Amino acid sequence: MAAGLSAGGEAATPPILAVRGVKKAFRKKVAVSDVSFEVRPGELLGLIGPNGAGKSTTVKIVTSQLLADEGEVLVSGHDIVKEPLAAKRLIGYVPQDIALYPFLTGREVLEFVAEVRGIAPAEAAATIDALLARMKLTDDQHRMTREYSEGMARKLAIASALIGHPPLLLLDESLNGLDPRAASEVKAILREELARGAAVVLVSHVLDVLERLCTSVLLIGEGRVIDKLDRERLDALAAGGTTLEDFFIANTR
DSSP: OOTTBOTTSSBOOOOSEEEEEEEEEETTEEEEEEEEEEEOTTOEEEEEOSTTSSHHHHHHHHTTSSOOSEEEEEETTEETTTSHHHHHTTEEEEOSSOOOOTTSBHHHHHHHHHHHTTOOHHHHHHHHHHHHHHTTOGGGTTSBGGGOOHHHHHHHHHHHHHTTOOSEEEEESTTTTOOHHHHHHHHHHHHHHHHHTOEEEEEOSOHHHHHHHOSEEEEEETTEEEEEEEHHHHHHHHHTTOOHHHHHHHHOO
């Protein structure tokens, strides 16, 4: 089959995120070994695996916090190592461990992110107002972020990742610490971003949520890709009475 063509001969949609043959070791410990996957517009990839499987290391390589020993990462065609600024401008990232600027208010954090993304002040103000309202942070927008609870800090981090509608969203355990109402709102926002054509990578241990949201799920164990389940396989498992949790337990140590 010619490159870039689907099985039917039509041009395939180029991936927003392409991870190809990525390897990373820390001294003698191999953290990630030959991990490859792609995420296209409108796709939500769930990244799952046991603790220490290499999920967060993979995400850190994608966001250039770590350099891979081998392989490449392309964000809309931009190499994350060779063109880091161009690639990073296209990414909205929420890390597992939230670190906010402690002496800025919640609104100031969002204003800073909007300025970095080059959003005009009037548009930024309207966007920030809307995000603060959806995250139920309007009343707390002028408080220093060091006063925020874990849930408030996570909601602010998610809001900052959404500013400017970046084409790639990376969320590492981003539903942790959220109450059910906030988690439901975040899931609704993700569906809206997918409808806009964004690509989403969601790292989570909340497997029942991934089961419902994802277009595909990538299972990683000991730094390697064990399996990838597309929506058809996920639905087939469910029809046969097998949950994603059942699949996870059966295929990991």
